[in-house]
Amino acid sequence: MLTFSEIILxxxxxxxxxxxxSGRLTHAIRLVAAQGIAVGALPLLLWDWQSxxxxxxxxxxxxxxxxxVKGVAMPMLLGYAVRKINTKRxxxxxxxxxxxxxxxxxxxxxxxxxxxxxxxxxxxxxxxxVPVAFTTMGTGLLLIAARKKAVTQVLGFxxxxxxxxxxxxxxxxxxxxxxxxxxxxxxFALAFILGITIFQIKRTFSSTDTDKLNNLGDTHLMHPQRxxxxxxx
Amino acid sequence: xxxxxxxxxxLLAPLFIGITNQTKAFFAGRKGPGLFRLYADLAKLIRKSxxxxxxxxxxxxxxQPIALASxxxxxxxxxxxxxxxxxxxxSASAALFFYLLGTGRIFTxxxxxxxxxxxxxxxxxxxxxxxxxxxxxxxxxxGFLVLFSGGTSLASLLSGASTAAWTDNAVPIALAAxxxxxxxLSENCRVPFDDxxxxxxxxxxxxxMLLDTAGADLAFALYGSALKFELTAAFLAMMILPxxxxxxxxxxxxxxxxxxxxxxxxIVESTMARLRFLKSPLALIGAALIASLAIFFALxx
Numbered sequence: 001m002l003t004f005s006e007i008i009l010x011x012x013x014x015x016x017x018x019x020x021x022s023g024r025l026t027h028a029i030r031l032v033a034a035q036g037i038a039v040g041a042l043p044l045l046l047w048d049w050q051s052x053x054x055x056x057x058x059x060x061x062x063x064x065x066x067x068x069v070k071g072v073a074m075p076m077l078l079g080y081a082v083r084k085i086n087t088k089r090x091x092x093x094x095x096x097x098x099x100x101x102x103x104x105x106x107x108x109x110x111x112x113x114x115x116x117x118x119x120x121x122x123x124x125x126x127x128x129x130v131p132v133a134f135t136t137m138g139t140g141l142l143l144i145a146a147r148k149k150a151v152t153q154v155l156g157f158x159x160x161x162x163x164x165x166x167x168x169x170x171x172x173x174x175x176x177x178x179x180x181x182x183x184x185x186x187x188f189a190l191a192f193i194l195g196i197t198i199f200q201i202k203r204t205f206s207s208t209d210t211d212k213l214n215n216l217g218d219t220h221l222m223h224p225q226r227x228x229x230x231x232x233x
Numbered sequence: 234x235x236x237x238x239x240x241x242x243x244l245l246a247p248l249f250i251g252i253t254n255q256t257k258a259f260f261a262g263r264k265g266p267g268l269f270r271l272y273a274d275l276a277k278l279i280r281k282s283x284x285x286x287x288x289x290x291x292x293x294x295x296x297q298p299i300a301l302a303s304x305x306x307x308x309x310x311x312x313x314x315x316x317x318x319x320x321x322x323x324s325a326s327a328a329l330f331f332y333l334l335g336t337g338r339i340f341t342x343x344x345x346x347x348x349x350x351x352x353x354x355x356x357x358x359x360x361x362x363x364x365x366x367x368x369x370x371x372x373x374x375x376g377f378l379v380l381f382s383g384g385t386s387l388a389s390l391l392s393g394a395s396t397a398a399w400t401d402n403a404v405p406i407a408l409a410a411x412x413x414x415x416x417x418l419s420e421n422c423r424v425p426f427d428d429x430x431x432x433x434x435x436x437x438x439x440x441x442m443l444l445d446t447a448g449a450d451l452a453f454a455l456y457g458s459a460l461k462f463e464l465t466a467a468f469l470a471m472m473i474l475p476x477x478x479x480x481x482x483x484x485x486x487x488x489x490x491x492x493x494x495x496x497x498x499x500i501v502e503s504t505m506a507r508l509r510f511l512k513s514p515l516a517l518i519g520a521a522l523i524a525s526l527a528i529f530f531a532l533x534x
Protein backbone atom coordinates (compact mmCIF):
# COMPACT_ATOMS: atom_id res chain seq x y z
CA MET A 1 0.00 0.00 0.00
CA LEU A 2 1.02 3.55 -0.61
CA THR A 3 1.90 5.30 2.61
CA PHE A 4 2.71 8.88 3.45
CA SER A 5 6.07 7.80 4.81
CA GLU A 6 6.98 6.40 1.40
CA ILE A 7 6.21 9.75 -0.27
CA ILE A 8 8.20 11.60 2.39
CA LEU A 9 11.17 9.25 1.97
CA UNK A 10 11.07 9.61 -1.83
CA UNK A 11 11.06 13.40 -1.40
CA UNK A 12 14.05 12.97 0.91
CA UNK A 13 16.01 11.31 -1.90
CA UNK A 14 14.99 14.04 -4.36
CA UNK A 15 16.04 16.70 -1.83
CA UNK A 16 19.44 14.99 -1.50
CA UNK A 17 19.92 15.03 -5.26
CA UNK A 18 18.87 18.68 -5.38
CA UNK A 19 21.17 19.62 -2.49
CA UNK A 20 24.15 18.02 -4.20
CA UNK A 21 23.50 20.09 -7.31
CA SER A 22 22.48 23.43 -5.89
CA GLY A 23 24.92 26.27 -5.58
CA ARG A 24 22.54 28.91 -4.33
CA LEU A 25 22.76 29.05 -0.54
CA THR A 26 19.20 30.25 0.17
CA HIS A 27 17.91 27.46 -2.06
CA ALA A 28 19.98 24.86 -0.20
CA ILE A 29 18.81 26.22 3.18
CA ARG A 30 15.19 25.91 2.06
CA LEU A 31 15.79 22.30 1.04
CA VAL A 32 17.35 21.50 4.41
CA ALA A 33 14.41 23.19 6.17
CA ALA A 34 11.98 21.00 4.21
CA GLN A 35 14.03 17.95 5.20
CA GLY A 36 13.92 19.06 8.83
CA ILE A 37 10.14 19.34 8.86
CA ALA A 38 9.90 15.92 7.18
CA VAL A 39 12.22 14.45 9.83
CA GLY A 40 9.91 15.83 12.50
CA ALA A 41 6.83 14.37 10.86
CA LEU A 42 8.38 10.98 10.10
CA PRO A 43 7.91 9.25 13.50
CA LEU A 44 4.20 10.16 13.40
CA LEU A 45 3.88 8.86 9.83
CA LEU A 46 5.66 5.61 10.66
CA TRP A 47 3.47 5.03 13.72
CA ASP A 48 1.10 2.12 13.27
CA TRP A 49 -2.11 4.04 13.96
CA GLN A 50 -4.48 1.17 13.32
CA SER A 51 -3.08 -1.47 15.65
CA UNK A 52 -1.11 0.60 18.17
CA UNK A 53 -3.74 3.26 18.74
CA UNK A 54 -2.96 6.86 19.59
CA UNK A 55 0.70 7.28 20.62
CA UNK A 56 1.87 8.85 23.84
CA UNK A 57 1.93 12.60 24.19
CA UNK A 58 5.71 12.76 24.16
CA UNK A 59 5.87 11.44 20.58
CA UNK A 60 3.93 14.53 19.49
CA UNK A 61 6.17 16.80 21.55
CA UNK A 62 9.33 15.28 20.05
CA UNK A 63 7.89 15.60 16.54
CA UNK A 64 6.92 19.24 17.09
CA UNK A 65 10.23 20.23 18.67
CA UNK A 66 12.19 18.37 15.96
CA UNK A 67 10.28 20.11 13.19
CA UNK A 68 10.59 23.49 14.89
CA VAL A 69 14.33 23.28 15.57
CA LYS A 70 15.42 21.54 12.35
CA GLY A 71 12.80 22.99 10.03
CA VAL A 72 12.35 26.54 11.33
CA ALA A 73 14.92 27.75 13.88
CA MET A 74 18.09 26.45 12.27
CA PRO A 75 17.24 27.52 8.71
CA MET A 76 16.28 30.98 10.02
CA LEU A 77 19.61 31.23 11.81
CA LEU A 78 21.52 30.18 8.69
CA GLY A 79 19.39 32.42 6.48
CA TYR A 80 20.27 35.31 8.78
CA ALA A 81 23.97 34.39 8.52
CA VAL A 82 23.77 34.26 4.71
CA ARG A 83 22.11 37.66 4.55
CA LYS A 84 24.56 39.14 7.02
CA ILE A 85 27.76 37.95 5.35
CA ASN A 86 26.32 38.65 1.90
CA THR A 87 27.40 35.35 0.37
CA LYS A 88 24.89 34.18 -2.19
CA ARG A 89 26.31 31.06 -3.77
CA UNK A 90 28.91 28.36 -3.61
CA UNK A 91 31.16 29.42 -6.45
CA UNK A 92 33.95 26.88 -6.76
CA UNK A 93 33.00 23.61 -5.10
CA UNK A 94 35.82 21.10 -4.68
CA UNK A 95 33.66 18.50 -6.45
CA UNK A 96 31.50 19.98 -9.23
CA UNK A 97 27.72 20.04 -8.90
CA UNK A 98 27.11 17.53 -11.69
CA UNK A 99 29.70 15.14 -10.27
CA UNK A 100 28.25 15.56 -6.75
CA UNK A 101 24.84 14.65 -8.09
CA UNK A 102 26.24 11.52 -9.71
CA UNK A 103 28.05 10.64 -6.47
CA UNK A 104 24.79 11.00 -4.51
CA UNK A 105 23.15 8.77 -7.08
CA UNK A 106 25.91 6.19 -6.64
CA UNK A 107 25.29 6.46 -2.90
CA UNK A 108 21.61 5.72 -3.47
CA UNK A 109 22.52 2.57 -5.41
CA UNK A 110 25.02 1.54 -2.74
CA UNK A 111 22.60 2.21 0.13
CA UNK A 112 19.85 0.16 -1.49
CA UNK A 113 22.33 -2.68 -2.07
CA UNK A 114 23.60 -2.58 1.52
CA UNK A 115 20.13 -2.23 3.05
CA UNK A 116 18.92 -5.25 1.08
CA UNK A 117 21.62 -7.38 2.76
CA UNK A 118 21.04 -6.16 6.30
CA UNK A 119 18.08 -8.43 7.12
CA UNK A 120 16.40 -5.97 9.43
CA UNK A 121 12.94 -6.45 7.95
CA UNK A 122 11.46 -7.56 11.27
CA UNK A 123 12.35 -4.48 13.25
CA UNK A 124 12.12 -1.83 10.55
CA UNK A 125 8.98 0.29 10.24
CA UNK A 126 9.48 1.13 6.59
CA UNK A 127 11.77 -0.81 4.25
CA UNK A 128 12.82 2.40 2.54
CA UNK A 129 13.90 4.18 5.73
CA VAL A 130 17.29 2.45 5.96
CA PRO A 131 18.59 3.14 2.44
CA VAL A 132 17.21 6.69 2.56
CA ALA A 133 18.96 7.24 5.90
CA PHE A 134 22.29 5.96 4.52
CA THR A 135 21.99 8.17 1.45
CA THR A 136 21.12 11.23 3.52
CA MET A 137 24.11 10.69 5.82
CA GLY A 138 26.34 10.26 2.77
CA THR A 139 25.00 13.46 1.22
CA GLY A 140 25.72 15.32 4.45
CA LEU A 141 29.31 14.04 4.49
CA LEU A 142 29.69 14.96 0.82
CA LEU A 143 28.51 18.52 1.50
CA ILE A 144 30.97 18.84 4.40
CA ALA A 145 33.89 17.44 2.41
CA ALA A 146 33.30 18.79 -1.07
CA ARG A 147 32.25 22.40 -0.43
CA LYS A 148 34.32 25.37 0.56
CA LYS A 149 31.80 27.77 2.06
CA ALA A 150 31.29 27.44 5.80
CA VAL A 151 27.49 27.81 5.46
CA THR A 152 27.29 24.83 3.13
CA GLN A 153 29.39 22.78 5.53
CA VAL A 154 27.01 23.60 8.38
CA LEU A 155 24.16 22.56 6.08
CA GLY A 156 26.01 19.31 5.42
CA PHE A 157 26.19 18.70 9.14
CA UNK A 158 22.44 19.27 9.47
CA UNK A 159 21.77 16.87 6.58
CA UNK A 160 23.98 14.25 8.23
CA UNK A 161 22.00 14.71 11.43
CA UNK A 162 18.73 14.39 9.49
CA UNK A 163 19.97 11.08 8.10
CA UNK A 164 20.68 9.78 11.59
CA UNK A 165 17.19 10.82 12.70
CA UNK A 166 15.61 9.03 9.74
CA UNK A 167 17.60 5.92 10.68
CA UNK A 168 16.42 6.20 14.27
CA UNK A 169 12.76 6.68 13.49
CA UNK A 170 12.90 4.09 10.70
CA UNK A 171 14.08 1.43 13.16
CA UNK A 172 11.62 2.73 15.79
CA UNK A 173 14.46 3.46 18.19
CA UNK A 174 13.02 5.26 21.21
CA UNK A 175 15.45 7.42 23.09
CA UNK A 176 13.05 9.07 25.45
CA UNK A 177 12.36 12.74 25.47
CA UNK A 178 15.44 13.83 27.46
CA UNK A 179 17.85 12.19 25.01
CA UNK A 180 16.01 13.62 21.99
CA UNK A 181 16.02 17.11 23.44
CA UNK A 182 19.68 16.72 24.40
CA UNK A 183 20.56 15.83 20.80
CA UNK A 184 18.61 18.82 19.54
CA UNK A 185 20.34 21.12 21.99
CA UNK A 186 23.67 19.74 20.78
CA UNK A 187 22.84 20.52 17.17
CA PHE A 188 21.51 23.92 18.07
CA ALA A 189 24.61 24.84 20.05
CA LEU A 190 26.82 23.57 17.23
CA ALA A 191 24.94 25.51 14.56
CA PHE A 192 25.13 28.56 16.80
CA ILE A 193 28.90 28.26 17.30
CA LEU A 194 29.40 27.60 13.58
CA GLY A 195 27.26 30.64 12.83
CA ILE A 196 29.54 32.78 14.98
CA THR A 197 32.58 31.17 13.36
CA ILE A 198 31.26 32.07 9.94
CA PHE A 199 31.03 35.72 11.00
CA GLN A 200 34.58 35.57 12.35
CA ILE A 201 35.97 34.00 9.17
CA LYS A 202 34.14 36.60 7.14
CA ARG A 203 35.43 39.47 9.29
CA THR A 204 39.02 38.27 9.11
CA PHE A 205 39.23 37.24 5.48
CA SER A 206 36.30 39.11 3.93
CA SER A 207 35.17 35.79 2.49
CA THR A 208 33.68 32.63 3.96
CA ASP A 209 36.00 30.31 2.09
CA THR A 210 37.27 27.85 4.68
CA ASP A 211 40.26 27.07 2.46
CA LYS A 212 41.76 30.34 3.62
CA LEU A 213 42.03 28.93 7.13
CA ASN A 214 44.77 26.64 5.83
CA ASN A 215 47.03 29.64 5.38
CA LEU A 216 46.76 30.70 9.00
CA GLY A 217 50.04 31.26 10.72
CA ASP A 218 52.15 33.98 12.23
CA THR A 219 53.61 35.08 8.90
CA HIS A 220 50.20 35.35 7.24
CA LEU A 221 48.41 37.33 9.94
CA MET A 222 45.95 39.70 8.38
CA HIS A 223 46.17 42.26 11.18
CA PRO A 224 49.81 43.19 11.81
CA GLN A 225 48.89 45.42 14.74
CA ARG A 226 47.82 42.35 16.69
CA UNK A 227 51.28 40.94 16.24
CA UNK A 228 52.61 42.89 19.20
CA UNK A 229 50.22 41.31 21.62
CA UNK A 230 51.27 37.82 20.71
CA UNK A 231 53.92 36.04 22.67
CA UNK A 232 56.23 33.98 20.55
CA UNK A 233 57.18 30.58 21.75
CA UNK B 234 -13.18 3.25 -33.27
CA UNK B 235 -9.42 3.29 -33.92
CA UNK B 236 -9.81 5.44 -37.03
CA UNK B 237 -12.07 7.83 -35.14
CA UNK B 238 -9.62 8.25 -32.27
CA UNK B 239 -6.68 8.86 -34.64
CA UNK B 240 -8.73 11.47 -36.55
CA UNK B 241 -9.82 13.07 -33.27
CA UNK B 242 -6.20 13.20 -32.12
CA UNK B 243 -4.95 14.78 -35.34
CA LEU B 244 -7.78 17.34 -35.30
CA LEU B 245 -7.37 18.27 -31.64
CA ALA B 246 -3.57 18.75 -31.71
CA PRO B 247 -3.54 22.55 -32.38
CA LEU B 248 -6.15 23.06 -29.64
CA PHE B 249 -3.72 21.98 -26.88
CA ILE B 250 -1.14 24.55 -28.00
CA GLY B 251 -4.00 27.07 -27.80
CA ILE B 252 -4.77 25.94 -24.23
CA THR B 253 -1.14 26.46 -23.19
CA ASN B 254 -0.99 29.90 -24.82
CA GLN B 255 -4.33 30.90 -23.30
CA THR B 256 -3.09 29.85 -19.83
CA LYS B 257 0.02 31.95 -20.32
CA ALA B 258 -2.14 34.90 -21.43
CA PHE B 259 -4.30 34.49 -18.31
CA PHE B 260 -1.24 34.63 -16.04
CA ALA B 261 0.18 37.62 -17.90
CA GLY B 262 -3.15 39.45 -17.58
CA ARG B 263 -3.66 39.52 -21.34
CA LYS B 264 -6.77 38.56 -23.27
CA GLY B 265 -4.83 36.03 -25.30
CA PRO B 266 -5.03 34.96 -28.93
CA GLY B 267 -7.89 32.51 -28.30
CA LEU B 268 -7.93 28.73 -28.19
CA PHE B 269 -8.25 28.29 -31.95
CA ARG B 270 -5.51 30.68 -33.10
CA LEU B 271 -3.25 27.93 -34.45
CA TYR B 272 -6.10 26.55 -36.63
CA ALA B 273 -6.51 29.98 -38.22
CA ASP B 274 -2.74 30.33 -38.68
CA LEU B 275 -2.51 26.91 -40.30
CA ALA B 276 -5.45 27.68 -42.61
CA LYS B 277 -3.77 30.92 -43.65
CA LEU B 278 -0.28 29.45 -44.14
CA ILE B 279 -1.34 26.33 -46.03
CA ARG B 280 -2.72 28.43 -48.90
CA LYS B 281 0.55 30.29 -49.38
CA SER B 282 3.43 29.36 -51.63
CA UNK B 283 6.79 28.35 -50.15
CA UNK B 284 9.63 30.76 -50.93
CA UNK B 285 12.85 28.81 -50.34
CA UNK B 286 16.46 29.95 -49.87
CA UNK B 287 18.22 30.43 -53.18
CA UNK B 288 20.94 27.83 -52.66
CA UNK B 289 18.87 25.22 -50.91
CA UNK B 290 18.46 21.80 -52.51
CA UNK B 291 15.74 19.17 -52.65
CA UNK B 292 16.48 18.39 -49.01
CA UNK B 293 14.99 21.69 -47.90
CA UNK B 294 12.03 21.29 -50.24
CA UNK B 295 11.13 17.82 -49.00
CA UNK B 296 12.13 18.07 -45.34
CA GLN B 297 9.00 19.55 -43.77
CA PRO B 298 6.52 17.17 -45.47
CA ILE B 299 8.71 14.19 -44.49
CA ALA B 300 9.02 15.47 -40.92
CA LEU B 301 5.26 15.88 -40.67
CA ALA B 302 4.70 12.45 -42.23
CA SER B 303 6.90 10.75 -39.65
CA UNK B 304 5.13 12.49 -36.75
CA UNK B 305 1.77 11.53 -38.31
CA UNK B 306 2.97 7.92 -38.53
CA UNK B 307 3.82 8.09 -34.85
CA UNK B 308 0.27 9.34 -34.21
CA UNK B 309 -1.18 6.38 -36.17
CA UNK B 310 1.07 3.90 -34.35
CA UNK B 311 0.18 5.38 -30.96
CA UNK B 312 -2.21 3.12 -28.95
CA UNK B 313 -5.01 5.64 -28.43
CA UNK B 314 -7.43 2.92 -27.36
CA UNK B 315 -5.06 0.91 -25.20
CA UNK B 316 -5.54 -2.84 -25.50
CA UNK B 317 -8.35 -2.28 -28.05
CA UNK B 318 -6.07 -0.49 -30.54
CA UNK B 319 -5.47 -1.74 -34.06
CA UNK B 320 -3.01 -4.59 -34.57
CA UNK B 321 -0.55 -2.11 -36.08
CA UNK B 322 -0.27 -0.16 -32.82
CA UNK B 323 -0.38 -3.31 -30.70
CA SER B 324 2.76 -4.69 -32.36
CA ALA B 325 4.67 -1.38 -32.46
CA SER B 326 7.49 -1.07 -29.96
CA ALA B 327 8.14 2.00 -27.84
CA ALA B 328 11.49 2.52 -29.59
CA LEU B 329 9.68 2.77 -32.96
CA PHE B 330 7.46 5.53 -31.60
CA PHE B 331 10.34 7.64 -30.30
CA TYR B 332 12.48 7.05 -33.38
CA LEU B 333 9.60 8.17 -35.61
CA LEU B 334 9.60 11.42 -33.63
CA GLY B 335 13.40 11.42 -34.02
CA THR B 336 13.10 11.05 -37.81
CA GLY B 337 10.98 14.19 -37.86
CA ARG B 338 13.70 15.96 -35.91
CA ILE B 339 16.46 14.75 -38.26
CA PHE B 340 14.69 16.18 -41.33
CA THR B 341 14.05 19.52 -39.63
CA UNK B 342 17.77 19.58 -38.78
CA UNK B 343 18.84 18.71 -42.32
CA UNK B 344 16.60 21.41 -43.76
CA UNK B 345 17.98 24.04 -41.40
CA UNK B 346 21.55 23.07 -42.32
CA UNK B 347 20.64 23.01 -46.01
CA UNK B 348 19.44 26.60 -45.82
CA UNK B 349 23.05 27.55 -45.04
CA UNK B 350 22.35 30.14 -42.37
CA UNK B 351 24.73 30.29 -39.42
CA UNK B 352 21.84 31.07 -37.10
CA UNK B 353 19.95 27.95 -38.11
CA UNK B 354 23.13 25.90 -37.77
CA UNK B 355 23.42 27.10 -34.17
CA UNK B 356 19.80 26.17 -33.49
CA UNK B 357 20.24 22.69 -34.91
CA UNK B 358 23.47 22.17 -32.98
CA UNK B 359 21.59 22.90 -29.75
CA UNK B 360 18.66 20.73 -30.74
CA UNK B 361 21.06 17.80 -31.27
CA UNK B 362 22.82 18.47 -27.96
CA UNK B 363 19.53 18.43 -26.05
CA UNK B 364 18.25 15.30 -27.74
CA UNK B 365 21.52 13.55 -26.83
CA UNK B 366 20.69 14.12 -23.18
CA UNK B 367 17.03 13.23 -23.69
CA UNK B 368 17.54 9.80 -25.21
CA UNK B 369 18.88 8.08 -22.06
CA UNK B 370 16.01 9.52 -19.99
CA UNK B 371 13.47 8.23 -22.51
CA UNK B 372 14.99 4.76 -22.44
CA UNK B 373 15.23 4.66 -18.64
CA UNK B 374 11.54 5.61 -18.46
CA UNK B 375 10.74 2.90 -21.04
CA GLY B 376 12.78 0.49 -18.92
CA PHE B 377 10.72 1.39 -15.89
CA LEU B 378 7.48 0.86 -17.83
CA VAL B 379 8.71 -2.52 -19.11
CA LEU B 380 9.51 -3.55 -15.56
CA PHE B 381 6.13 -2.34 -14.42
CA SER B 382 3.90 -3.75 -17.16
CA GLY B 383 5.84 -6.79 -18.36
CA GLY B 384 5.41 -6.19 -22.10
CA THR B 385 7.64 -4.40 -24.58
CA SER B 386 5.12 -3.12 -27.12
CA LEU B 387 3.97 0.47 -26.82
CA ALA B 388 0.38 -0.62 -26.14
CA SER B 389 1.29 -2.89 -23.24
CA LEU B 390 3.67 -0.31 -21.77
CA LEU B 391 0.89 2.24 -21.74
CA SER B 392 -2.01 -0.03 -20.80
CA GLY B 393 -2.09 1.45 -17.31
CA ALA B 394 -1.91 -0.34 -13.98
CA SER B 395 -4.81 -1.99 -12.21
CA THR B 396 -6.08 0.03 -9.26
CA ALA B 397 -4.25 -2.10 -6.69
CA ALA B 398 -0.91 -1.99 -8.52
CA TRP B 399 -1.45 1.70 -9.16
CA THR B 400 -1.81 2.64 -5.48
CA ASP B 401 1.08 0.32 -4.60
CA ASN B 402 3.44 1.92 -7.07
CA ALA B 403 2.28 5.53 -6.88
CA VAL B 404 5.69 6.83 -5.82
CA PRO B 405 7.77 5.21 -8.60
CA ILE B 406 5.10 6.16 -11.17
CA ALA B 407 5.21 9.77 -9.94
CA LEU B 408 9.02 9.80 -10.17
CA ALA B 409 8.98 8.37 -13.71
CA ALA B 410 6.25 10.84 -14.70
CA UNK B 411 8.30 13.73 -13.28
CA UNK B 412 11.32 12.63 -15.33
CA UNK B 413 9.19 12.24 -18.47
CA UNK B 414 7.64 15.67 -17.94
CA UNK B 415 11.15 17.12 -18.21
CA UNK B 416 11.56 15.13 -21.46
CA UNK B 417 8.21 16.53 -22.61
CA LEU B 418 9.25 20.12 -21.90
CA SER B 419 12.61 19.76 -23.61
CA GLU B 420 11.33 17.69 -26.55
CA ASN B 421 8.69 20.30 -27.31
CA CYS B 422 11.06 23.21 -26.74
CA ARG B 423 9.08 24.65 -23.82
CA VAL B 424 10.27 27.16 -21.31
CA PRO B 425 12.94 25.92 -18.95
CA PHE B 426 14.90 24.75 -22.00
CA ASP B 427 13.71 26.90 -24.86
CA ASP B 428 11.22 29.71 -25.19
CA UNK B 429 8.75 29.33 -28.06
CA UNK B 430 8.13 33.09 -28.01
CA UNK B 431 11.71 34.28 -28.48
CA UNK B 432 11.80 34.73 -32.22
CA UNK B 433 15.18 35.89 -33.44
CA UNK B 434 17.00 35.65 -30.14
CA UNK B 435 20.31 34.01 -29.50
CA UNK B 436 18.82 31.62 -26.97
CA UNK B 437 16.23 29.86 -29.05
CA UNK B 438 16.43 26.38 -30.45
CA UNK B 439 13.37 25.19 -32.32
CA UNK B 440 12.41 28.56 -33.78
CA UNK B 441 15.98 29.09 -34.96
CA MET B 442 15.75 26.03 -37.16
CA LEU B 443 12.63 27.33 -38.89
CA LEU B 444 13.87 30.82 -39.76
CA ASP B 445 13.91 30.20 -43.52
CA THR B 446 10.78 28.09 -43.53
CA ALA B 447 7.70 29.88 -44.86
CA GLY B 448 4.23 29.32 -46.25
CA ALA B 449 2.90 25.78 -46.45
CA ASP B 450 6.23 24.42 -45.19
CA LEU B 451 5.83 26.48 -42.04
CA ALA B 452 2.26 25.20 -41.66
CA PHE B 453 3.63 21.63 -41.82
CA ALA B 454 6.30 22.45 -39.23
CA LEU B 455 3.86 24.17 -36.85
CA TYR B 456 1.31 21.41 -37.15
CA GLY B 457 4.03 18.77 -36.71
CA SER B 458 5.23 20.33 -33.48
CA ALA B 459 1.63 20.67 -32.21
CA LEU B 460 1.11 16.97 -32.93
CA LYS B 461 4.37 16.09 -31.21
CA PHE B 462 3.23 18.13 -28.20
CA GLU B 463 0.01 16.16 -28.09
CA LEU B 464 1.69 12.77 -28.59
CA THR B 465 4.31 13.20 -25.88
CA ALA B 466 1.67 14.61 -23.51
CA ALA B 467 -0.57 11.61 -24.26
CA PHE B 468 2.37 9.27 -23.54
CA LEU B 469 2.82 11.00 -20.17
CA ALA B 470 -0.95 10.89 -19.51
CA MET B 471 -1.10 7.15 -20.23
CA MET B 472 1.85 6.56 -17.89
CA ILE B 473 -0.04 8.20 -15.03
CA LEU B 474 -3.63 7.12 -15.63
CA PRO B 475 -4.82 3.82 -14.15
CA UNK B 476 -6.48 1.15 -16.26
CA UNK B 477 -9.95 1.84 -17.69
CA UNK B 478 -12.38 -0.81 -18.83
CA UNK B 479 -14.18 1.20 -21.47
CA UNK B 480 -12.00 2.51 -24.29
CA UNK B 481 -14.21 5.59 -24.85
CA UNK B 482 -13.81 6.67 -21.22
CA UNK B 483 -10.13 5.94 -21.53
CA UNK B 484 -9.78 8.10 -24.65
CA UNK B 485 -11.69 10.96 -23.00
CA UNK B 486 -9.53 10.62 -19.88
CA UNK B 487 -6.36 10.76 -22.00
CA UNK B 488 -7.50 13.90 -23.84
CA UNK B 489 -8.56 15.45 -20.53
CA UNK B 490 -5.14 14.66 -19.06
CA UNK B 491 -3.41 16.10 -22.14
CA UNK B 492 -5.42 19.30 -21.66
CA UNK B 493 -4.38 19.33 -17.98
CA UNK B 494 -0.73 18.86 -18.97
CA UNK B 495 -1.13 21.76 -21.45
CA UNK B 496 -2.47 23.96 -18.62
CA UNK B 497 0.35 22.87 -16.26
CA UNK B 498 2.86 23.68 -19.00
CA UNK B 499 1.30 27.14 -19.35
CA ILE B 500 1.63 27.65 -15.59
CA VAL B 501 5.25 26.41 -15.61
CA GLU B 502 6.05 28.79 -18.47
CA SER B 503 4.43 31.71 -16.66
CA THR B 504 6.18 31.11 -13.35
CA MET B 505 9.63 29.93 -14.44
CA ALA B 506 12.47 31.67 -16.18
CA ARG B 507 14.33 29.92 -18.94
CA LEU B 508 17.37 28.06 -17.63
CA ARG B 509 20.78 29.37 -18.51
CA PHE B 510 21.90 27.39 -21.53
CA LEU B 511 24.82 25.78 -19.69
CA LYS B 512 22.51 24.76 -16.84
CA SER B 513 20.12 22.78 -19.04
CA PRO B 514 22.28 19.63 -19.29
CA LEU B 515 22.47 19.56 -15.47
CA ALA B 516 18.66 19.64 -15.28
CA LEU B 517 18.43 16.85 -17.85
CA ILE B 518 20.99 14.72 -15.98
CA GLY B 519 18.89 15.29 -12.85
CA ALA B 520 15.84 14.02 -14.74
CA ALA B 521 17.77 10.90 -15.81
CA LEU B 522 18.69 10.24 -12.17
CA ILE B 523 15.06 10.69 -11.08
CA ALA B 524 13.97 8.20 -13.76
CA SER B 525 16.52 5.66 -12.49
CA LEU B 526 15.28 6.32 -8.96
CA ALA B 527 11.82 5.21 -10.14
CA ILE B 528 13.30 1.87 -11.21
CA PHE B 529 14.98 1.47 -7.82
CA PHE B 530 11.77 2.15 -5.97
CA ALA B 531 9.87 -0.31 -8.16
CA LEU B 532 12.54 -2.99 -7.70
CA UNK B 533 12.99 -2.56 -3.99
CA UNK B 534 9.41 -2.93 -2.90
